[in-house]
Structure formats: structure tokens, C-alpha cells
Amino acid sequence: MSTIIAITNQKGGVGKTTTSSSLLVSLHQRGFRVLGVDLDPQGSLGFCLGLDIENCATVYDVMKGSKNITEVIVETECGDILPSNILLSGAELEFNRPGREFLLKNQLKEVQNEYDFVIIDTPPALNILTVNAYVAADSLIIPMAPEILSLLGISQIRETIDTVRRCYNPDLRVLGILLNKFNPRLNLNREVLDLSEQIAAQLDSRVFNAKIRASVAVAEAPAHGESVLTYAPTSKPSLDFQALLNELLQQRLIS
Amino acid sequence: MSTIIAITNQKGGVGKTTTSSSLLVSLHQRGFRVLGVDLDPQGSLGFCLGLDIENCATVYDVMKGSKNITEVIVETECGDILPSNILLSGAELEFNRPGREFLLKNQLKEVQNEYDFVIIDTPPALNILTVNAYVAADSLIIPMAPEILSLLGISQIRETIDTVRRCYNPDLRVLGILLNKFNPRLNLNREVLDLSEQIAAQLDSRVFNAKIRASVAVAEAPAHGESVLTYAPTSKPSLDFQALLNELLQQRLIS
Numbered sequence A, B: 001m002s003t004i005i006a007i008t009n010q011k012g013g014v015g016k017t018t019t020s021s022s023l024l025v026s027l028h029q030r031g032f033r034v035l036g037v038d039l040d041p042q043g044s045l046g047f048c049l050g051l052d053i054e055n056c057a058t059v060y061d062v063m064k065g066s067k068n069i070t071e072v073i074v075e076t077e078c079g080d081i082l083p084s085n086i087l088l089s090g091a092e093l094e095f096n097r098p099g100r101e102f103l104l105k106n107q108l109k110e111v112q113n114e115y116d117f118v119i120i121d122t123p124p125a126l127n128i129l130t131v132n133a134y135v136a137a138d139s140l141i142i143p144m145a146p147e148i149l150s151l152l153g154i155s156q157i158r159e160t161i162d163t164v165r166r167c168y169n170p171d172l173r174v175l176g177i178l179l180n181k182f183n184p185r186l187n188l189n190r191e192v193l194d195l196s197e198q199i200a201a202q203l204d205s206r207v208f209n210a211k212i213r214a215s216v217a218v219a220e221a222p223a224h225g226e227s228v229l230t231y232a233p234t235s236k237p238s239l240d241f242q243a244l245l246n247e248l249l250q251q252r253l254i255s
């Protein structure tokens, strides 16, 4: 019985893909069986883990029903990946029949017992792809940059969570808000941390104790087709992601 | 006869809104009449310039045809704004009839002669909203973070530009790629600069000489409802944006 976690924030560039790949790799390192699902038409999760996303079958084919999920999942050194590419940007228009919110959930049923964890990376939008992730997931992690514009988006996320809970997935919960590119010495960062804690309370959740600091290693890693955890294992973000996983496991936030 | 420029990159968080608000404010400071159009359902452009975006009529009402553009445009101290809010995220589904790509262009015709410049801020997506911006615009500016994932998105943008030129707007051109959060001392940044110059050539364009350096002032400014140019006029990004405008005007890239 796998735990399915969606990594979400419609604000761009806050670290959803970085968090998704780091969780996949760190869980895999500790012996868990993991599947990463990329729901962003930009395909960055697959790219960041070394896949050639231009020419492969993707989650678009699976959700459309033209390919079986088992044919499309790719095995990598850091776990299995269900990649995406730009064709998925047609989803909003093409997936328009009743039940369109359940396409991913239904397809995942076929394989989810083979994994301990499924991590879903989502696009910077509150659209049918994000809704599919929320409907399929047990829980959400919300990465955030410690900046004002990042806070702005969280109330919109809350409405989407409420709608999904009311209509499709009453058990969906928020594991926590993860501050990324965090610099504890900056006033703005500390102020946004305070406001995030208030917002987390409104979501019945928390801000994780682990905060991911900034390092150019995160930006360099994709060029090598690697997660920062294998590219620069002793860098601050790598240590912080390992601390996040400790927190998730020890507090039984995930099991 | 106004010059209409769309600020675009489907990668999240690269600085589209920061660039849009900085161009609006710097043009306004120099006496030009400016209109900012926010096409991102997150409404950050309006928010960053001090508007209350929750309770106002927006570009969604205008594109839907239920309000006239002149009723919705808001005058501010830094020029006029046509704001957006979360209702615009329904656009992909709701704007589905023939001519859906021309909704913004047609509405702008009514007011564009009152402005020297119209700056359109776009969402992190290649969807009907971005296509509306490309169809309405004379030219594009592409902000980019000096990171690998930023480069990945540019080839997808190129395909959208080609499609729009072929089908709807043959005169659309790319003014240039703008590197944001640029640190000339980092190897990665210099490597990405080289690659960006190659990509710019493929777009028949250039990387701007002006590069926007990073400063926490940019992240602080929205909390005060101001652009960084008025919040911190001597900060590095403010000086860099003024240099960008000099470059655009002196090289007659815009007039």
C-alpha cells in the first residue's frame, strides 16, 4: 500500500521539482521503492533525473488511455519515473469528459502496490493536472520561497484543497510547508517564516523544521542529469533534504 | 500608435512579473503613457503595484466580453493597470470558440492609441492566455534565470512563437533574452550566458547587454505594494532595469 504525496504550489520556481527529485532520491537511498510522476508539461522532473523526455511515451499517453502505465514507466538509478513532456499541455482542453479528475488516480491503481512511495510533481498552475494530483494523493507538501509573492499563492491553493476534499478526496491532508532558498540571516525570510506558520495553521498543518538553504549546486545538478543529492551530497540543500526526510519519517508524517 | 510588448517564459519564477512592473515604472518615470496588462491568474502584477485584486473587475471580464476595457483599467501612480485574478484560470476551458486567440488583441484596440507602451505579463504556461499575449503583441522579452532548467523551456517557447507567426501574427519578433538574478562571478551563470546567446541567435534575437543582478530588495518590494524601482531606486536590480530601458530606447528596439 503506497503513500502518495503531491508536491504543489502554483507559484513558479519555488522548488517543486527540486523537492520532488530530492525526496525520490533520498527515499531510494534508504531502500524504499519509489515512483516519481511528472505532471508538469515542462517535463523538468524527468530531465533533472537524466531522462530524454522529447522522444518517449509519457504520462499524457497514460492519462489519455493510449498506453498502459507499465509500458511508460522508466527505471532509473534513483527509482522509477513516469515522465511528461509538452504534449501534456493539451490536457486542459483534451481531458474534458466527466471523471477527468480521476484519470491519474485510476491509472496509478495498477502499479501503486509495487511502490512504498509515489511522489507527484505538479505544474505552476491550479488546473486539471494539479487537480488530478490532489485527487490521487494522500497528502501534499507545499514548497515555498521565503518571499511575499509566495505567500500570495497559498490562499488560492487552500480553495483548491477545500474543493477537492468536498468533491473527490475527503482524506487529502497537508503534510507541511517547506521553505526553500531559505536564508535565516535575512529579515524578509524571518518575517515570511512567521506568516507561513500562520498560514500553515489555517491548513491544519505546519512549517517543517527542516528548511532548504540556497546553493548553486541545486542549479548546477540538472546539467549533469542528477539530483543535487548525488551531485553534491554534502552541500547545504542536500543536508537539509536529508533532514526533511528524517523529520517526515520520525514524526510518522509518512510511513 | 502604441508598442505592445509581452513578457514571457513558461518556466516559473524567472522574473516575468518583476520585469513587467520594472519596465512599466521606468517608462512612466520617463514620461511615457503606459498600460500594464496582467494575464496571469495569480494576479501578481496588480498586487506588486499595490492593487487589491480580490474584489475588482479584471481582464477576465474584459476578455469574456462582460465588461468594457475602459471600465476595468485602473489608474495608479505608475501608469494604468488592467489587473487579473484567479477567475482567469477558467480561461482555458471557457474561451473555447473560434477566435479565442484574438480576445485580448481585439479588446486592446479600443484603448491602445491612448498609450505609448502596453506591457503584458504572462503566466508560467504555454496556454490560451500566453497565445493571446503573443497574438496581441508586437514583440516579446524573455526573462531567464541563468540556470539549466531555464534554457530547457526556451525551445518550447520557440515552437509557440513559430505557430503564432504562421497562423495569427506574422510580425511577432523577439526583442531579446533578459538574464535575471545574474551573478557574473558564478561559473554556471557564465556558462548559461553562452548557451543563451546561441539560443537567442536561433530566435533571430540577442541576449540584452543589461543583466539584472539579484537583490533581496526585489523580494521585499511587493510587501510595500511597490516596484523595486521606487522601493529601492539605487539597488543593483533597479540600476540594471534602468540600463535595460536605456538599451531598448537607444538601440531603437522600442520607440
Ligand SMILES: Nc1ncnc2c1ncn2[C@@H]1O[C@H](COP(=O)(O)OP(=O)(O)OP(=O)(O)O)[C@@H](O)[C@H]1O
Residues within 6 Å of the ligand: A011, A012, A013, A014, A015, A016, A017, A018, A019, A040, A044, A122, A123, A124, A180, A181, A182, A212, A213, A214, A215, A216, A217, A218, A219, A220, A237, B010, B011, B012, B013, B124, B145, B147, B148, B149, B150
Ligand atoms: N535551494 C535552492 N538553492 C539554489 N537554487 C535553487 C534551490 N531550489 C531551487 N533552485 C533553483 O530554482 C529554480 C526553480 O526550482 P524548481 O524548478 O525546483 O522550481 P519549481 O517550483 O519546480 O518551478 P516550476 O514552477 O517552473 O515548475 C531551478 O533552476 C533550481 O535550480
Ligand SMILES: Nc1ncnc2c1ncn2[C@@H]1O[C@H](COP(=O)(O)OP(=O)(O)OP(=O)(O)O)[C@@H](O)[C@H]1O
Residues within 6 Å of the ligand: A010, A011, A012, A013, A124, A145, A147, A148, A149, A150, B011, B012, B013, B014, B015, B016, B017, B018, B019, B040, B044, B122, B123, B124, B180, B181, B182, B212, B213, B214, B215, B216, B217, B218, B219, B220, B237
Ligand atoms: N533580480 C532579482 N533579485 C532577487 N529576487 C528576485 C529577482 N527577480 C525576481 N526575484 C524574486 O523571485 C520571485 C519570482 O519573480 P517573479 O514573480 O517576477 O517571476 P515570474 O516569472 O513572474 O514568476 P511566475 O512564473 O510565478 O509568474 C519573486 O518573489 C521575486 O521577488
Ligand SMILES: [Mg+2]
Residues within 6 Å of the ligand: A016, A017, A018, A040, A044, A121, A122
Ligand atoms: Mg517544476
Ligand SMILES: [Mg+2]
Residues within 6 Å of the ligand: B016, B017, B018, B040, B044, B122
Ligand atoms: Mg509572474
